[in-house]
Amino acid sequence: MSHERGIISTKDRHRTTVRYGLPAIQVLLFIGVLVAGVGPLLWLLKSGVSTSQDILSGPMQLWPSGIQLKNIPDAWNRVQIGAYLGNTAIIALGSMVSTLFVCTTGAFVLSVLRPKWGPIVTGAVLATLFLPGVISLVPLYMTILKMPVLGISLQNTFWAVWLPSAAGAFNVLVMKRYFDSIPRELIEAARIDGAGNLRMFTSLILPLSKPIVGVVALLTVIGSWKDYLWPLLVLPDPKLQPISVALPRVAKTTEISLQMSALFLAVLIPVVLFLVFQKQFLKGVGMSGGIKE
Amino acid sequence: MFQTSAQSRIGTRSLTTWYRSGGLSAVLFAVPLVLTFLYFSWGPIVRGLVLSFQKNNLVTPAEWVGMANFSYVLTDPQLPQAALNTLYFAALALVFGFPVPLFLAVFVSELRTTGWLYNVLSYLPAVVPPVAAILLWTFFYDPSAAGVFNSILGWFGIGPFAWLNSQSLAMPAIVLEATWAGAGATSIIYLAALTGVRTELYEAAELDGAGIWSRIWHVTLPQIRGIIFIMMLLQLIGTFQVFTEPFLFTGGGPNNATTTILLLIYRYAFVNGDFGAATALSVLLAAVLCLLSIAYHFVTRRWSTT
Numbered sequence: 001m002s003h004e005r006g007i008i009s010t011k012d013r014h015r016t017t018v019r020y021g022l023p024a025i026q027v028l029l030f031i032g033v034l035v036a037g038v039g040p041l042l043w044l045l046k047s048g049v050s051t052s053q054d055i056l057s058g059p060m061q062l063w064p065s066g067i068q069l070k071n072i073p074d075a076w077n078r079v080q081i082g083a084y085l086g087n088t089a090i091i092a093l094g095s096m097v098s099t100l101f102v103c104t105t106g107a108f109v110l111s112v113l114r115p116k117w118g119p120i121v122t123g124a125v126l127a128t129l130f131l132p133g134v135i136s137l138v139p140l141y142m143t144i145l146k147m148p149v150l151g152i153s154l155q156n157t158f159w160a161v162w163l164p165s166a167a168g169a170f171n172v173l174v175m176k177r178y179f180d181s182i183p184r185e186l187i188e189a190a191r192i193d194g195a196g197n198l199r200m201f202t203s204l205i206l207p208l209s210k211p212i213v214g215v216v217a218l219l220t221v222i223g224s225w226k227d228y229l230w231p232l233l234v235l236p237d238p239k240l241q242p243i244s245v246a247l248p249r250v251a252k253t254t255e256i257s258l259q260m261s262a263l264f265l266a267v268l269i270p271v272v273l274f275l276v277f278q279k280q281f282l283k284g285v286g287m288s289g290g291i292k293e
Numbered sequence: 294m295f296q297t298s299a300q301s302r303i304g305t306r307s308l309t310t311w312y313r314s315g316g317l318s319a320v321l322f323a324v325p326l327v328l329t330f331l332y333f334s335w336g337p338i339v340r341g342l343v344l345s346f347q348k349n350n351l352v353t354p355a356e357w358v359g360m361a362n363f364s365y366v367l368t369d370p371q372l373p374q375a376a377l378n379t380l381y382f383a384a385l386a387l388v389f390g391f392p393v394p395l396f397l398a399v400f401v402s403e404l405r406t407t408g409w410l411y412n413v414l415s416y417l418p419a420v421v422p423p424v425a426a427i428l429l430w431t432f433f434y435d436p437s438a439a440g441v442f443n444s445i446l447g448w449f450g451i452g453p454f455a456w457l458n459s460q461s462l463a464m465p466a467i468v469l470e471a472t473w474a475g476a477g478a479t480s481i482i483y484l485a486a487l488t489g490v491r492t493e494l495y496e497a498a499e500l501d502g503a504g505i506w507s508r509i510w511h512v513t514l515p516q517i518r519g520i521i522f523i524m525m526l527l528q529l530i531g532t533f534q535v536f537t538e539p540f541l542f543t544g545g546g547p548n549n550a551t552t553t554i555l556l557l558i559y560r561y562a563f564v565n566g567d568f569g570a571a572t573a574l575s576v577l578l579a580a581v582l583c584l585l586s587i588a589y590h591f592v593t594r595r596w597s598t599t
Contacts, residue, residue, distance in 0.1 A: 006403045006492065007508050009499055018505070029400060030411065036473060037417035040429060043441070056439070088422075098329075106326030113319040121323065128334050130586060134534050134555065135579035136337035138562050138571045139344055142351070143337055167333035172326065197318040226423050228537045233563070244424040248541055251428055259428075266425045274420040278413050285416075285478055286485030 041267065048072065048264035052257040071261035079250050079262045081243070085269060088242035091231065094162040095224040096217050102166040103175045103216065104209070108201050110172075111179035112187060122176070129169040137229075140164060144234050160234035165224060171216050178212040179205060211287075218284040225270070345573040350566045362573035371549065371557060372574075378464065379553045382539075383532040385468040390528065394476045395521070398483035399509060412484070416477035423474060427541045430470045431457070434542075457543050460550040467538050467551060479524060486520040487513070522593045529589075530582055554578050 012018045047055050049067050076082055106125075110118050144154045144164075154160040182205065190200050206213070228244045235241050238249070243266050251259050274281055345362055349355040366372065397415060401408045418426065433441040434456035443453035456466050494512045503511065514521070536555040539545060545552035554574065562571035 006405075007399075007495055007513060008403055008505055009495070011499075012505060025400070026404070029397070033397075033411055033414040037414035037477075040421075040426075040433075041417070044429060102325045102329050105322045109319055109323045109326070113322065115316065115319040115323075121327065124335060125326075125330065128330070128338065130583060131338060132530055132534060132579050132582040134558070134575050134582075135341050136334070137558070137575060138568055139337035139340035140333060141562075142340070142344075142568070143332060145351070147332065148336065163329060164333040166325075167329045169334070197322065201322070228424055229540075229559075244422055247422075247424050247428055260432075263425050263429055267421050270420045270422065271417065274417070275413070278409075278416075282409075282412055282416065282481055285481045288482065 041271065044260065044264045044267060047257075048075075048261040050257060050260070052255050055256050055260060068257065071257055072265065075258055075261035075265055079254060079258060081262050081265045083239075084241060084243040084246040085266065087240060087246075088225065088244070091158060091161050091242050092221045092224045094158055095165040096220045098162045098166040099168065099171055099220045100213060100217060103168070103171040104206065104213065105201070106172050107175035107179050108205055111176045112182075112200070112205060113197065125169045125172050129173065141233055155234055156237045156240060158240065161224070161227075161231055164230070165220065171220070174216065175209070175212060178209055182208055214280075215284050215287050218281070219288055222285075341572045341576060344569060345576045347569050349568040351568065352566075358569065362569040363577070366561075366570050366574045366577065369557075371552065374549055375552045375554050375557045378549075378551060379533055379535070379555075381464055382468060382535055382553060383529055385465060386471060386528065386532045387525070389468055390472040390475060390479070391525065393472065394480035395483055397476070397480045398487060399513060401480070402484055402487040412477075412481060415480055418474050418476075419478045421474070423537060424541065426474055427470065427538060430473075431542060434466055458547055460547050463543055463547060463551050467542050470542075471535075471538055479528075482524065483517065483520065486517040490516045522589075526586060526589050529585065533578065533582055533585075 008018065008022070013022070049069055049071055051068055106121075109115065110122050144160045146153055154163070186204065186208075187200065190204050195204070226244075231242050232245045235245065238246065241249075247262070247266060250262065254262070344355075346357060346359060347355045348358045348361070397411070401411045404411070421429075435441065435443065436453065436455045436458050437443065438447060438453045440453070440456075442456065446452040446454070454462055457463050490513055494516075495508055498508050498512050534555050535553055536559065539551040539553050539556055540559070543551045545556050555578075558571050558574050558578075561567050561574065
């Protein structure tokens with residue numbers, strides 16, 4: 001046998017219960033994940049092109065009485081799903097950039113440069129890891145309304161979402177631990193070759209840390225994609241809101257058919273992106289578990 | 294001010310060596326981290342502790358009120374209900390959401406060629422924006438007989454149920470959606486951990502006469518125990534701070550059956566404008582969660598050493 005064995009051995013596979021039981025579980029489970037994963041999306045596709053009356057009176061009818069394709073462009077134009085999705089992308093990418101900037105430079109100091117005061121900063125960052133986010137929800141909101149010292153308000157600017165997401169202890173510590181595993185000989189060799197700190201950071205440490213940078217970037221994007229409460233609080237201006245904040249507000253005022261096509265569009269783009277990049281995506285998410293340990 | 298020349302020379306020299314050895318650039322590299330943490334992490338935490346002892350509504354100047362916020366929050370008749378609801382949510386989420394991804398991961402790890410298909414399909418719900426998913430499920434939970442779930446159950450002669458309008462069903466309905474949305478991602482993490490399981494032990498266990506189930510129970514699960522505990526703790530901490538689902542599904546109703554602690558904090562701060570009470574409750578919740586993770590840490594450490 002060329003491949004590694006699993007829990008079930010070849011001998012097991014010849015037993016009758018396993019021989020018929022295993023494929024049976026396999027089929028049942030497949031139907032389960034198919035219904036759970038694809039079912040709601042197909043239903044949304046159907047409802048997105050149905051009339052309000054069809055959606056309300058016969059939501060489980062396989063074939064709607066008439067197809068209303070114009071719902072889709074209507075939703076795009078009248079509900080402005082495109083603009084909200086754009087905001088979502090801007091928020092996610094900005095959060096990613098600010099997070100990566102802060103945690104790579106910070107980890108570089110704490111792990112590679114190791115100044116005398118480094119352990120104090122590491123300790124202070126580590127301490128926040130044990131405090132749940134809820135403790136700073138209200139004071140963080142007040143900070144955004146009026147930044148201490150600077151005296152400016154970040155409300156209704158994307159900075160209000162980008163910057164707080166960068167202050168994540170988890171990302172800094174993960175990055176630091178990865179930098180710690182880079183052999184010191186490499187760093188010493190670069191020093192002897194006359195590389196300054198900036199050059200060492202950009203040409204040695206960052207290229208060596210591509211995998212972890214990718215995972216942190218992915219997790220940040222997923223996190224910001226799912227966030228609802230924070231953007232709801234700091235982005236009251238509808239023009240700046242991401243799709244998650246805009247959808248419930250829009251849902252209250254639009255008819256059901258248009259609502260469903262808006263939902264369909266909001267779901268379609270991430271699903272397509274996921275299906276295209278599913279390999280990298282699932283690998284990154286899987287790695288995040290190893291980091292948490 | 295009146296430094297002797299010798300002293301200042303030493304001062305400049307050590308400053309120069311500090312500069313030459315990269316001291317300044319170390320400070321510059323640390324600036325982004327220290328500034329963002331000061332503004333958005335350390336600062337707000339300290340401010341939150343201070344705020345919980347103050348009366349603050351953002352309009353009139355803040356004033357010290359001692360423990361008044363805490364006593365107000367603790368005697369609020371809504372608190373016991375909200376605490377119970379939060380515990381109920383956490384317990385249900387653990388019962389629904391814990392075994393499903395674990396079973397899925399162990400099963401998929403046994404499939405050699407088609408495993409990826411299960412992963413992609415079960416991860417799909419996690420890709421749907423959570424708010425879109427909640428709006429969609431609100432519609433699925435339509436209480437009329439023509440609602441999506443009610444008509445499916447109707448084929449088997451069950452129902453119709455009031456779902457989100459029912460005091461007893463609202464919370465399980467919310468947890469069901471949360472599990473649907475979260476199971477795929479958790480399963481992927483377990484699956485990654487399962488690739489590190491040493492397979493030669495299966496051989497030994499089989500020779501000792503262990504069946505498939507006891508091999509899973511005694512060989513597979515103990516080896517991924519660490520990640521199982523972490524995921525459990527993260528899930529607990531997450532569910533104790535649940536907001537989006539109850540807020541959007543029911544707004545806390547019906548009759549406060551789904552009001553969670555975080556919903557209460559939100560109401561204090563952003564509906565009543567009482568920021569002192571909101572932070573006092575946040576501090577209390579944070580303290581409970583802190584104790585929980587410390588206790589959890591010690592318990593699991595004792596287990597893993599034995």
